[in-house]
Amino acid sequence: xxxxxxxxxxxxxxxxxxxxxxxxxxxxxxxxxxxxxxxxxxxxxxxxxxxxxxxxxxxxxxxxxxxxxxxxxxxxxxxxxxxxxxxxxxxxxxxxxxxxxxxxxxxxxxxxxxxxxxxxxxxxxxxxxxxxxxxxxxxxxxxxxxxxxxxxxxxxxxxxxxxxxxxxxxxxxxxxxxxxxxxxxxxxxxxxxxx
Amino acid sequence: xxxxxxxxxxxxxxxxxxxxxxxxxxxxxxxxxxxxxxxxxxxxxxxxxxxxxxxxxxxxxxxxxxxxxxxxxxxxxxxxxxxxxxxxxxxxxxxxxxxxxxxxxxxxxxxxxxxxxxxxxxxxxxxxxxxxxxxxxxxxxxxxxxxxxxxxxxxxxxxxxxxxxxxxxxxxxxxxxxxxxxxxxxxxxxxxxxxxxxxxxxxxxxxxxxxxxxxxxxxxxxxxxxxxxxxxxxxxxxxxxxxx
Numbered sequence: 112x113x114x115x116x117x118x119x120x121x122x123x124x125x126x127x128x129x130x131x132x133x134x135x136x137x138x139x140x141x142x143x144x145x146x147x148x149x150x151x152x153x154x155x156x157x158x159x160x161x162x163x164x165x166x167x168x169x170x171x172x173x174x175x176x177x178x179x180x181x182x183x184x185x186x187x188x189x190x191x192x193x194x195x196x197x198x199x200x201x202x203x204x205x206x207x208x209x210x211x212x213x214x215x216x217x218x219x220x221x222x223x224x225x226x227x228x229x230x231x232x233x234x235x236x237x238x239x240x241x242x243x244x245x246x247x248x249x250x251x252x253x254x255x256x257x258x259x260x261x262x263x264x265x266x267x268x269x270x271x272x273x274x275x276x277x278x279x280x281x282x283x284x285x286x287x288x289x290x291x292x293x294x295x296x297x298x299x300x301x302x303x304x305x306x
Numbered sequence: 307x308x309x310x311x312x313x314x315x316x317x318x319x320x321x322x323x324x325x326x327x328x329x330x331x332x333x334x335x336x337x338x339x340x341x342x343x344x345x346x347x348x349x350x351x352x353x354x355x356x357x358x359x360x361x362x363x364x365x366x367x368x369x370x371x372x373x374x375x376x377x378x379x380x381x382x383x384x385x386x387x388x389x390x391x392x393x394x395x396x397x398x399x400x401x402x403x404x405x406x407x408x409x410x411x412x413x414x415x416x417x418x419x420x421x422x423x424x425x426x427x428x429x430x431x432x433x434x435x436x437x438x439x440x441x442x443x444x445x446x447x448x449x450x451x452x453x454x455x456x457x458x459x460x461x462x463x464x465x466x467x468x469x470x471x472x473x474x475x476x477x478x479x480x481x482x483x484x485x486x487x488x489x490x491x492x493x494x495x496x497x498x499x500x501x502x503x504x505x506x507x508x509x510x511x512x513x514x515x516x517x518x519x520x521x522x523x524x525x526x527x528x529x530x531x532x533x534x535x536x537x538x539x540x541x542x543x544x545x546x547x548x549x550x
Contacts, residue, residue, distance in 0.1 A: 120476070120512075120514045121466055121468070121474045121476065121514055121516075123516045136381065136384055136385060139381075139384060140377075140381060143377060143380065144377075147372050147376070147377070148369060148370075148371055148372070149364070149365065149369070151370060151371070151372035151376075152367045152368065152369045152370050153364045153367055155367065155370050156367035156368070161373075164372075165372055165373065165376045168372060168376060169376060169379065169380055169383075172380055173380070173383060173384070176384050186354075187358070187361070191358075191361055191364075194361065194364040194365075195361065195364075197364075198329070198364060199329070202329050239365055239504075239535075240365045240366065240369070241486075241534040241535065242534065242535045243362045243363070243365045243366045244366050245534075245535075246362075247363075247366055258328065258363060259363075261325065261328040261329070261330035262328050262329070262330075262360065262363045262364075263363070263367075265329070266330065267325070267330050267331060267332050267335075268325040268330045268331065269332065271330070283321060283324065283325065286324040286325055286328060286330070287324045290324055290327070290328075290356060290359050290360060293359050293362060294359045300535070
């Protein structure tokens with residue numbers, strides 16, 4: 112007899128999310144265990160502090176629990192869906208004026224990035240994340256900076272232009288080139304874009 | 307087509323689309339793009355593709371582990387979730403509640419609600435049946451033990467076949483791959499190795515990787531160590547194999 116936990120371990124994300132839609136708490140725990148680390152890492156990068164990041168992850172996973180039946184496989188993987196919930200909610204919070212000031216300061220502090228840490232060393236072997244980090248390391252710093260200020264700090268392109276004191280057209284150009292180079296990296300290696 | 311590209315609104319769309327997928331537009335600008343997409347649905351695929359590139363940024367942060375308290379708190383909250391589906395249980399208490407709510411004068415309303423309730427139970431039963439089918443499928447699974455140098459080093463792995471096409475590779479006591487390398491699964495068919503996904507064990511050395519691609523008609527499943535990101539053809543000898 113295959114035990115229950117093992118069955119959930121064997122199920123795909125899509126199977127689990129279907130069960131979560133049926134209010135299956137065990138399936139939800141399985142999804143949380145698979146994706147909480149990457150979700151929390153994104154939340155921490157956006158919010159810059161542990162408690163705010165955990166609050167954001169909790170809010171996002173509660174949304175997963177309540178809205179699992181609205182997940183559509185054709186729009187992307189379950190992980191992408193979970194991360195988009197974290198990102199959207201994080202952006203909403205960052206755009207509230209109080210947290211914006213804090214995050215802006217943190218962006219500057221975090222900007223040099225790539226600080227070594229034990230946790231990072233332990234987990235840096237994650238292959239897809241490694242690929243993405245590799246392509247970002249290959250971007251010109253000014254393009255990377257613009258992508259990060261937009262994606263992680265919730266700044267609009269106009270705000271970024273003001274923050275960096277460069278013309279808006281230049282910011283748009285850096286965004287376009289940065290995304291294009293990311294795409295080309297995957298294309299040139301014959302790799303499919305992680306869904 | 308070239309005429310379209312010079313259309314001012316199209317130029318405006320091209321000008322904003324990168325910031326749009328990065329969520330870096332003002333509310334008005336975002337609305338502008340979405341209105342344009344509504345009238346030009348053929349551009350949605352382009353936006354989706356660009357969005358999938360932007361989404362990759364979510365994978366780039368340094369990784370940290372959330373606290374165990376977060377998991378406990380979350381599980382507590384969902385266990386008391388108000389939208390939990392009623393179990394397919396004895397319907398009588400629910401009907402009694404309806405009777406108390408509507409009283410003897412509300413028979414018609416109660417009857418309608420009872421029909422809805424019965425419909426819900428039928429739907430719930432159908433979902434349960436689906437769930438049982440899924441679990442039944444797991445119970446009908448076939449497993450194939452994996453052998454090779456990896457097994458000699460203590461890795462216990464097996465391929466679990468779920469139906470005709472799907473399979474999951476499950477491993478225990480699996481060490482983390484060396485720096486800048488990853489485990490890659492392969493489906494072998496007539497001497498051709500088809501990439502079947504990358505995987506890494508968790509901290510407890512356990513991995514469960516659904517194989518990408520159909521195993522119907524396949525001869526074997528193998529695992530190799532490959533450079534991070536995987537390879538299109540195997541670049542090292544298999545460390546684990548299972549004949550199907």
